[in-house]
Amino acid sequence: MELAAKLAEDLRAKDLFLKDVKSAGVYLNFFVKYPDYSKKVLTSVKELGEGYGRPVIWEGKRIVVEYVSANPVHPLHIGSGRNAVLGDFIYRILKFSGAEVQRRYYVDDVGLQVAYLGYGYIKLGKPNPPAGMKPDHYYGLIYAATTTIIDILKLKKELDVKKSSGNNERVLELSRQIDELMSDLARIKEKIPEEIDALLNALSRVEDPESEVNELMRKYEAGDKDSEPVREVASKVVEGIRKTLESLGIEMDVWDWESDLIRSGMVDKVLREARESLHFTEHKGVPALQFEGLLKDPALRKKLRIPEGLDIPPLILVRKNGSTLYTTRDIAYTLKKFREFDADLVINVIAVEQTLPQAQLRLALHALGHAREAESLIHYKYEMVNLPGTSMSGRRGRYVTVDEVLEKMTTLVQELMKGKKSEAGDKALKIARSAFKYMMLSASPSKTLVFDLRKALDTNQLSGPYLQYTYARANSVLEKAGEVEWDTVDFSATSQGLRRRLIWLIGKFPSVMSKVASELHPEDLVHFLNEVADAFNAWYDKEPILKEGDRGVRALKLAITASVKTVLGTGMSVLGLDVLRRI
RNA sequence: GGGCCCGUGGCCUAGCCAGGAUUAAGGCACCGGCCUUCGGAGCCGGAGGUCCCGGGUUCAAAUCCCGGCGGGCCCGCCA
Structure with missing residues (x-):
């Protein structure tokens, strides 16, 4: 006291x-x-x-943000959508805070998944998408069909064996799994019936398709000519993904192809470094790194942000057939990102399910003598996006794509705009994508999102446009008012009710921004902007601005309106929401 | 089995890290009002709550600690 x-x-x-x-x-x-x-x-x-509100905490820093980086085997689904929107927010807030930021997309064309797609693509004689279908959507179906058919054939083989051996329990289980896959396949077949028949036909004549896929992957990594179609089909999918990002208003600075990384020799170099490392080991007969020694040091654990209770198994670097694993290549890629941009910090926007490999990556970097990079590599995690009842699966073609959500939302917005003074063009898309981004940004990244398309399309729940609307409203008032007479503003009239609250909120903006910039939490900014919009709309309804008789008070009201407009505009553009003068 | 994350009115989301002055906040849905005045994608009012449960710490717990329960994710020569 x-x-x-x-x-x-x-x-x-x-x-x-x-x-x-x-x-x-x-x-x-x-x-x-x-x-x-x-x-x-x-x-x-x-x-x-x-x-106004620009934080200085990242001033002068050089930062690489890697995001989206969805595998080039299917269109972006709403999970990748969350990634894209969050990554883009991080890019924007860092840039606004004075950092030099580079955006990179890592095209993982060397992994098993692309090999499956390439395999199906080759078996079908390298088909082109039908007219009107985006390549990523078309090849996404081919990919899902290929993996699903191969899995079905594999299970059927096992089923035959188990049947003859009389293992009834296993037989039932296998039958159930096969039925499930068959219904996935049937769903895909509705869209590309001819391709499915051709694929079934081709693959059922192959003795062991799985090992052929593996062989294709090995050849691709080795740069063998036979594997060229893999890059070809991956490129087509990437082109489709790029289009989707474009309609979201998201651009990348650099597209890195994993196969180029391998051809550059960087991965070999990492392997040589690994073999010389104290932490090198053979695990189950293949080269690996083990981190037991490093993990015993609590200080190091903390520096590398290894979760306390997390058990880290050895990191296997090379498969028995000589091909490398994703994380091995990611070691080389991380170094590339640091070096090419001379980066102080690298932020990977990756789903929480990859916590373990990301931790292994940091440990591996440290083990190979890249301590600074290991400490400056940030895994920005976000939780999964699920569909009501199920989770998504690229392998089974079970997903909701960003394209279809945007398309449906755009149509909905167009309906709403009818009869309004809407200017044509891409305004409906800009409103729709802002609504989509708002959904992705308003919840904490640490929360699982259940994406309900019906709710997303519910007119009354479009909260993103609420901010856009409020901004347009403030803008409209200001356009009608002409210049704000700053010299005549009567500051003594500021202490009552909503004016007071609005000024208080406007004054709070810089501290909100610096918190948001240091913690990279978009939801804090979203909620703050909502408060500002709520206060402004309530005030707007209560006190006439343009009709204010007292000149000094009128000038004050316009100054408040102008400030609200600035704050909303800055906040929205940092979030990546389109700032529209009219909607 | 082990680890990490989440659990706030019917639904969704803030607040929790840095415990107090917020009477637990906002949106949707629900009920009732407001278009002769600056953009009604708006505003005003109403109803609706065991802050998952149980202990503990504290003058004070949605918030910190311990133990449960429910859901998600991870524990691959996939990524």
Whole structure:
């Protein structure tokens, strides 16, 4: 209690827009000189404009953000959509905060998944998509069909064996699994019936398709000519993905192909480094790194942000057939990202399910002598996006694509815009994609998202457009008003009701932004902008702005409106929502 | 089995890390109002809560600690 009184005394002595400070029990009550504070806030917004609220915490840093990086085997689904939207937010907030930022997409064309697609593609005689179907959608179906058929054939083989051996329990289980896959396949077949028949026909004549896929993968990694179609089909899928990102308003600076990385010799170099490392081992007969020694050091664990209870198995570097594994290549790729951009920090936006390999990656970097890179590699995690009832699966063709969500939302927005003073063009898309991004940004990344398309398309739940609408409303008032007469603003009229609250919120914006920038939590900014929009709309309804008779008060109201517009505009553009003067 | 994450009115989401002055906040859905005035994609009012459960720490717990329960994810020569 005495401490509070003492503090009050001290604070009173300093001049921080404070009228008075009183202690009340354990609390300190601050009384702000509202006219002075308001003047400071509003003129700051006026002078700094779009720079108002710019945090300085990343000033001068060089940062690489890797995001999306979906495998080139199917279209972007809404899980990748969450990744894309979050990654883009990170790019924007870092850039706004003064960092040099580079956006990279890692095309994993060397892995097993692309080999499956390439295999099906070759078996079908390298078909082109039918007219009107995007390549990523078409080849996504081929990919799902190929993996599903191969799995069915494999299970059937086992079923035959188990039947003759009389293992009834296993027979039932296998039959059930096969039925499930058959129904997945039937669903795919509705879209590409001819291809499915051709694939079934071709694959059922192959003795062991799985090992052929593996062989194709090995050849591709080795740069064998026979495997060229793999790159070809992956490129077509990537082109489709690029289009989807474009319609989301998301661009990349660099597209890195994993196969190029291998051809550059960087992966070989990593393998040589690994063999010389103290942590090198043979695990089950193949080269690996083991981290037991490193994990015993609590200080290092902390530096590398290895979750406390996490058990880290050895990292296998090379398969028995000589091909490398994803994380092995990712070691080389991480070094490439650091070097090519001379980066202080590399942020990987990757789903939480990859926590373990990302931790292994940091440990491996450290083990190979790249301590700085290991410590400066951030895994920005986000939780999964599931569909009501099920989870998505690329291998089975069970997913909701970003394209179809955007398309449906755009149509919906167009309906709503009918009869309004809507200008044509891509405005409906801009509103729709902002609504989509808003959904992805408003929930904490640490929460699982259940994506319900019906809810996404519910007109009344389009909260992204609410911000756009409020911005357009403020803009409209200002356009009608002409210039804000800053010299005549009456700052003494700032202390009541909603004006006071609005100025308070506007003044809070810089501290909100620096918290958001340091923690990279988009949801905090989303909620703040909602507060601003709510306060502005309530105020707008209560107090006429343009019709205000008192010149000084009118100028004040316009200054507040202009500041709200600036804050909303800056906040929305950092989130990646389209800022529209009219909607 | 082990590890990590999540659990807040019917549904969704803030607040939790840095415990107090928020009477637990906002949106959807629900009920009732507001278009002769600056953009009704809006505003005002109402109803609706065991902050998953149980202990503990504290003057004070949605918030911290321990133990449960429910859901998601991981524990591959997949990524």
